[in-house]
């Protein structure tokens with residue numbers, strides 16, 4: 001084990017880390033640093049400020065969920081990390097580089113899969129690898145496609161077009177494509193939002209399996225509306241206030257040990273507490289008499 005610096009020791013003490021996992025997390029380097037990010041959009045009515053002075057540090061290997069009401073700015077925050085939206089002020093540092101635009105170190109999966117409908121499953125992944133890795137041979141690229149399609153159990157479906165796949169299969173292709181590029185940071189914008197409950201559950205397990213296979217090194221940021229999904233997958237849940245000028249309302253830790261079991265986790269004494277807390281943060285009114 002490496003010798004800890006005074007700063008690291010102080011940090012450990014301050015946080016009263018209890019488990020090995022917590023200690024590892026505390027000592028992990030920062031993968032994404034969001035520094036005082038404000039995002040304003042020009043609209044016909046003038047300037048619309050979606051996000052106001054957001055700061056957040058995300059550690060390497062962390063799984064973070066962004067949650068909040070529709071229109072609060074979750075996707076905008078995600079897009080500033082991906083580089084598709086430039087902050088009006090402030091900056092995002094990802095993998096120690098100031099984000100200036102999209103890059104292969106940050107893979108994105110959208111809710112609508114964004115597969116190219118005229119390409120087969122195999123080609124969809126191959127093309128993504130082809131445009132990201134210039135210096136490897138065709139054979140190596142094919143091997144990466146094969147490995148990642150096998151990981152999501154879709155190798156036998158490699159010749160199909162996206163139109164001939166179910167929603168869950170399309171989403172698995174989209175995830176395999178994101179993993180094939182092997183980004184250090186994986187950005188998931190409501191990736192399972194359109195799936196039925198059973199497929200969604202299966203996809204949660206698939207995602208965590210892939211994350212485990214990768215030594216839990218990949219940093220994952222996910223937008224979701226689903227509290228259960230956020231608790232099951234995340235290390236921390238970031239709750240955003242409503243816009244305009246949305247800020248971080250609260251960051252909720254999910255101190256549930258991994259690996260997590262879908263059936264058992266709901267009986268964990270902390271689960272209900274966390275669930276209630278997130279629900280209260282999202283919904284202010286609970287009783288009919290409040291309406």
Ligand SMILES: Nc1ncnc2c1ncn2[C@@H]1O[C@H](COP(=O)(O)OP(=O)(O)OP(=O)(O)O)[C@@H](O)[C@H]1O
Pocket residue numbers: 041042043048050068069070071072073074075076077243
């Ligand atoms: N390119 C843009 N131009 C103008 N306004 C924008 C643009 N992108 C987002 N907005 C506005 O910024 C606000 C935040 O939008 P965003 O899509 O980030 O919200 P969200 O929390 O992801 O919503 P949802 O949960 O409904 O997907 C909204 O009011 C939206 O209309």
